[in-house]
Amino acid sequence: MLRSVFLKTFYDQRKAILGWGLGLGALAYLTLLFYPSVQKAGEFYDQILLALPPEALAFLGNIRSFTTMDEYMTGSLLSYLPLVLAIYAVGAAVGLVTGEIEGGTMDILLAHPISRWRVVLEKYAALVAALAAICLIFGLSMLVGGLTIGSDVPPGRWLLAGLHLLPLTLLYGTVAFALACAVRGRATAVATAITLAVGGYILNGLVPLSERLQPLEKWTIYYWYIAGRPLGDGIILEHVALLLVGSLLLLLIGLVGFGRRDIVP
Amino acid sequence: MTLPVIETEGLTKYYGRSRGIIDVSLQVERGEIFGFLGPNGAGKTTTIRLLLDLIRPTRGQIRVLGLDPRRDGVAVRRRVGYLPGELALYSDLTGQQVLEYAAHLRNGVPRKEIARLADRLEADLSRPIRTLSHGNRQKIGLIMALMHRPELLILDEPTTGLDPLMQQVLYELLEEVRRDGRTVFFSSHILPEVERLCDRVGILREGRLVAVETVSGLKGVAVRRMDLVFEGPVDPEPFRAIPGVREVAASGATLHIAIQGSLDPVVKAAAQHTVLNIVTYEPNLEEVFLAFYRDDARQATDPRRPTTDD
Numbered sequence: 001m002l003r004s005v006f007l008k009t010f011y012d013q014r015k016a017i018l019g020w021g022l023g024l025g026a027l028a029y030l031t032l033l034f035y036p037s038v039q040k041a042g043e044f045y046d047q048i049l050l051a052l053p054p055e056a057l058a059f060l061g062n063i064r065s066f067t068t069m070d071e072y073m074t075g076s077l078l079s080y081l082p083l084v085l086a087i088y089a090v091g092a093a094v095g096l097v098t099g100e101i102e103g104g105t106m107d108i109l110l111a112h113p114i115s116r117w118r119v120v121l122e123k124y125a126a127l128v129a130a131l132a133a134i135c136l137i138f139g140l141s142m143l144v145g146g147l148t149i150g151s152d153v154p155p156g157r158w159l160l161a162g163l164h165l166l167p168l169t170l171l172y173g174t175v176a177f178a179l180a181c182a183v184r185g186r187a188t189a190v191a192t193a194i195t196l197a198v199g200g201y202i203l204n205g206l207v208p209l210s211e212r213l214q215p216l217e218k219w220t221i222y223y224w225y226i227a228g229r230p231l232g233d234g235i236i237l238e239h240v241a242l243l244l245v246g247s248l249l250l251l252l253i254g255l256v257g258f259g260r261r262d263i264v265p
Numbered sequence: 266m267t268l269p270v271i272e273t274e275g276l277t278k279y280y281g282r283s284r285g286i287i288d289v290s291l292q293v294e295r296g297e298i299f300g301f302l303g304p305n306g307a308g309k310t311t312t313i314r315l316l317l318d319l320i321r322p323t324r325g326q327i328r329v330l331g332l333d334p335r336r337d338g339v340a341v342r343r344r345v346g347y348l349p350g351e352l353a354l355y356s357d358l359t360g361q362q363v364l365e366y367a368a369h370l371r372n373g374v375p376r377k378e379i380a381r382l383a384d385r386l387e388a389d390l391s392r393p394i395r396t397l398s399h400g401n402r403q404k405i406g407l408i409m410a411l412m413h414r415p416e417l418l419i420l421d422e423p424t425t426g427l428d429p430l431m432q433q434v435l436y437e438l439l440e441e442v443r444r445d446g447r448t449v450f451f452s453s454h455i456l457p458e459v460e461r462l463c464d465r466v467g468i469l470r471e472g473r474l475v476a477v478e479t480v481s482g483l484k485g486v487a488v489r490r491m492d493l494v495f496e497g498p499v500d501p502e503p504f505r506a507i508p509g510v511r512e513v514a515a516s517g518a519t520l521h522i523a524i525q526g527s528l529d530p531v532v533k534a535a536a537q538h539t540v541l542n543i544v545t546y547e548p549n550l551e552e553v554f555l556a557f558y559r560d561d562a563r564q565a566t567d568p569r570r571p572t573t574d575d
Binding site: 002003004005008103104105107108109110111112113114115116260262263264265 | 317319339340358371372409
């Protein structure tokens with residue numbers, strides 16, 4: 001556990017990983033248990049959906065019905081889950097860097113023969129691993145839920161749906177991580193990342209209100225997540241790639257920023 | 266001639282507009298214990314953090330073990346042990362775990378050395394850091410700084426929190442480091458420990474290095490006090506005229522004299538009379554130190570400032 005910065009950082013996240021993974025997993029499991037009865041009363045729920053204004057539907061991932069597994073899970077959980085998971089991603093990212101600087105232990109760490117860029121990379125790798133672990137636990141919970149209700153969704157699809165959360169939440173987390181590396185204090189990093197996450201989601205919901213907002217849809221970041229449907233038509237690899245490349249570029253900013261800054265508790 | 270272990274040239278650091286240090290030029294030689302003195306806020310910690318590349322200079326040069334800490338930071342830190350002034354350790358880990366982590370970051374450290382140091386400092390490695398007192402945490406920090414037997418030890422106020430017994434143990438450990446030909450650079454504001462340990466000291470005042478001297482040399486610039494007891498009352502005026510004499514007070518047959526520099530002219534002047542007794546008081550470093558912080562005294566000692574260039 002203490003063999004490297006990566007292992008220690010990952011190990012430090014163990015309780016958070018289990019808490020978030022199992023917490024969100026339980027939510028997914030319970031949501032799935034309701035699916036058979038919702039499907040049976042399909043028309044009733046679909047009428048509720050029809051009565052909703054279009055922008056409300058956009059917040060639920062533009063679903064039209066609750067009678068397919070994809071639309072049911074997207075509408076009731078997967079549409080807003082990245083925002084919930086972003087709370088963990090942003091908090092953990094800032095804690096890994098700013099927490100260690102403000103707590104004073106970064107002094108000790110950087111007094112050892114390890115380069116700054118390596119500290120950043122190992123900590124970032126631990127953040128990615130922790131987020132991936134949460135997504136995987138979440139996916140496994142859905143898989144168990146699917147088996148419980150006898151769903152015909154293939155097992156791999158559940159896991160894919162879990163991991164599909166990763167690129168977007170990682171991007172939000174990386175915004176916070178990069179700013180925590182480059183700028184002193186927590187405020188800038190947290191505020192920017194949360195604004196981006198919530199702002200993108202809201203903007204995506206407002207798009208149906210006006211034709212003029214339409215061109216913005218593809219640039220809300222959130223769209224690159226919600227347009228992919230791991231439980232339906234499948235994920236969109238280009239979008240996943242865009243999100244991952246975005247994180248990579250931000251990580252570079254973090255690396256350069258951390259290399260140049262003063263470490264002042 | 267061997268390269269200095271630490272060499273700074275015009276080293277200056279501003280935090281935004283507030284002053285860290287200004288134009289500090291310093292050389293620390295291999296095998297010496299160098300004391301870095303100054304009150305809080307004088308810039309001791311700033312200098313130390315610059316040496317470790319935790320912060321970057323506004324201008325000026327730094328060489329540690331002949332290397333640039335910015336460019337060759339990993340190579341420098343492999344050979345340096347560091348104890349921060351405000352030590353923070355991972356509070357959920359035990360001392361043993363903290364040291365294990367540190368040892369891994371150094372690609373391994375002999376267990377025997379950790380055990381030896383823990384034994385000497387009577388450190389309890391089995392308890393979580395958060396349950397340890399300040400002094401007991403300090404011991405873990407000291408083991409971490411010493412365990413890889415670094416060529417250069419940089420310690421920021423190492424004795425804070427240690428009880429007097431452990432302070433003595435630390436002094437012995439540092440003297441052992443010097444005996445091995447290794448180098449110690451430490452900051453302090455505790456004068457007796459500086460007096461006991463250091464070969465040379467640098468005095469920092471409001472961000473500037475105002476003196477670098479041997480401990481005995483510092484005492485040489487000190488104002489010393491002496492009492493001359495004569496057979497009968499003596500005219501103090503000729504004594505006031507002697508260069509270096511700062512103060513002459515007469516009480517009965519005794520003259521109380523404060524003098525800076527050599528005592529010789531005073532003794533020669535006293536020899537004109539019948540002297541019953543001469544009492545001199547050994548100046549302590551405290552007086553020297555305070556002298557550097559009085560503006561008028563600073564002027565008086567200014568000519569000695571270029572001693573850094575010796």
